[in-house]
Amino acid sequence: MPFINDVVKSNQENLAKAKANSTPRLSRFLFKPENVIKNLSNQIIGQKQMIHAVGEVLQVIKADFGSESRPLSVMMFLGPTGVGKTETVKVLTESILGDADKLCRIDMNTLSQEHYAASITGAPPGYVGSKENTSLLKPEAIEGSFSRPGIVLFDEIEKASKNVERSLLSVLDDGRLDLTGGTKQINFRNAIIFMTSNIGASELSAYHKKFDTGWRSIFKWKPSKKMESEILKNALEKKFDPEFINRIDRIVCFDRLESSSVQDLVKLNVKRLNKRLRKHNATLQLSKSAEDFFKSHYDEQYGARDLERKIIAHLEPALAFALNANPEIETFTSKCRKNKICISPKL
Ligand SMILES: Nc1ncnc2c1ncn2[C@@H]1O[C@H](COP(=O)(O)OP(=O)(O)OP(=O)(O)O)[C@@H](O)[C@H]1O
Ligand SMILES: [Mg+2]
Structure with a gap:
C-alpha cells in the first residue's frame, strides 16, 4: 500500500512529463495575438473593451479553424471622431505585417457617388479601363500569404454610395469580388476586413x-x-440594409475619450516626440503645468486628434526654439539642461 505522499509525488511527476511532451499546436499564422494586443494597449488609450474584442478575434484567426469560404473576420468599428478607429487598424497592421503601409485602405469618402462602384469593381464592359480590370483594391495586400493574413480597411463606410455598399456584399459574405471585366477575381478569404464609421x-x-x-x-x-452602444447600433441599422449588417461578424463601439485619458494621451505624444528627438541627442520633459494646460484645453467632442493638434501647435515650436537655442516664445517657455528640454506654459 503506497503512502499518500508517494502517490502525490508520482502524480506531480506524471503531470510534469505530460507538460514536457505537449508541444504547442502550430498555426500557419506567424503573428502572436498576445504581442499584437500588447502593442495595441501601449498605443491606443482608453479603449479596453475594443482591445478585448480584437484580442478574441485574433485568437480565433490564429487557431485557424474558420470557414474557408469567407474572410477571416469582418469587424465594424463605430464611434465618434478622433477616438482611435483608424489608428487601431494601422497599429494592428504594423504589429501583424511589420509595416502599417501593407494595409489595403479604401477611403470610402472618395467613393461617395453612385458611379464610383467602378473604382472597386473595375469599369463595366465597353467603358474606358474595362480591359485592364483596374480597381482601387490592391490584390497582393488583400490576399496576404500562407503565414500572414491580408488586412483591408474600408474607412468611413457610411460615406459610400448604395452601389458601392451592394458591391461589397459578395466580399463580406463569400470572400470574393469579381471585377467587371469578368476575367479577374480578388480573393478576400485570407483577409481580415475592418470597416469604420462615425455613424450615430x-x-x-x-x-x-x-x-x-x-x-x-x-x-x-x-x-x-x-445606452451608448445601443444609440450607435440603432444608427447603423437606419443607414445600412439588414443584409449588409448581417455579414458583419463583430460590431465594436469605441468609447469617447474622457478627460481622464488626457494624461496618457499627452505622455504617448511626448514619447513619440522623444523618439524623433533621439537623433538630436535631446529629450523632452513636460512640466506638470504643461500637462494641466493640455488637460484644461481638451474637448471631449473632438477626441485625441484635436488634442494631438494642440500638442503639435504648442510643443513643436517651443521645442524648435529650444533646439535653435532661443528658448523664449509667446505662450510656452523651454529650459535646456544637459540635453533635457523642459517645456512649461508662460505665467
Ligand atoms: N485612443 C487613442 N489612443 C491614442 N491615440 C489616439 C486615440 N484615438 C485617436 N488617437 C490619435 O488621434 C489621431 C486620429 O485618430 P483616428 O484617425 O484613429 O481617429 P478616428 O476614430 O478614426 O476618427 P474619425 O472618425 O474622425 O476618422 C491619430 O493620430 C491617433 O494617433
Ligand atoms: Mg478614422
Whole structure:
C-alpha cells in the first residue's frame, strides 16, 4: 500500500512529463495575438473593451479553424471622431505585417457617388479601363500569404454610395469580388476586413449633452455604456440594409475619450516626440503645468486628434526654439539642461 505522499509525488511527476511532451499546436499564422494586443494597449488609450474584442478575434484567426469560404473576420468599428478607429487598424497592421503601409485602405469618402462602384469593381464592359480590370483594391495586400493574413480597411463606410455598399456584399459574405471585366477575381478569404464609421456620433453627442445640465448633472449621473452602444447600433441599422449588417461578424463601439485619458494621451505624444528627438541627442520633459494646460484645453467632442493638434501647435515650436537655442516664445517657455528640454506654459 503506497503512502499518500508517494502517490502525490508520482502524480506531480506524471503531470510534469505530460507538460514536457505537449508541444504547442502550430498555426500557419506567424503573428502572436498576445504581442499584437500588447502593442495595441501601449498605443491606443482608453479603449479596453475594443482591445478585448480584437484580442478574441485574433485568437480565433490564429487557431485557424474558420470557414474557408469567407474572410477571416469582418469587424465594424463605430464611434465618434478622433477616438482611435483608424489608428487601431494601422497599429494592428504594423504589429501583424511589420509595416502599417501593407494595409489595403479604401477611403470610402472618395467613393461617395453612385458611379464610383467602378473604382472597386473595375469599369463595366465597353467603358474606358474595362480591359485592364483596374480597381482601387490592391490584390497582393488583400490576399496576404500562407503565414500572414491580408488586412483591408474600408474607412468611413457610411460615406459610400448604395452601389458601392451592394458591391461589397459578395466580399463580406463569400470572400470574393469579381471585377467587371469578368476575367479577374480578388480573393478576400485570407483577409481580415475592418470597416469604420462615425455613424450615430451626433445622436451620441446629443445624449451626452443631456448629462451636462439639469437633474442628471445635479445628481452627477453618468451616461451609460449600454445606452451608448445601443444609440450607435440603432444608427447603423437606419443607414445600412439588414443584409449588409448581417455579414458583419463583430460590431465594436469605441468609447469617447474622457478627460481622464488626457494624461496618457499627452505622455504617448511626448514619447513619440522623444523618439524623433533621439537623433538630436535631446529629450523632452513636460512640466506638470504643461500637462494641466493640455488637460484644461481638451474637448471631449473632438477626441485625441484635436488634442494631438494642440500638442503639435504648442510643443513643436517651443521645442524648435529650444533646439535653435532661443528658448523664449509667446505662450510656452523651454529650459535646456544637459540635453533635457523642459517645456512649461508662460505665467
Ligand atoms: N485612443 C487613442 N489612443 C491614442 N491615440 C489616439 C486615440 N484615438 C485617436 N488617437 C490619435 O488621434 C489621431 C486620429 O485618430 P483616428 O484617425 O484613429 O481617429 P478616428 O476614430 O478614426 O476618427 P474619425 O472618425 O474622425 O476618422 C491619430 O493620430 C491617433 O494617433
Ligand atoms: Mg478614422
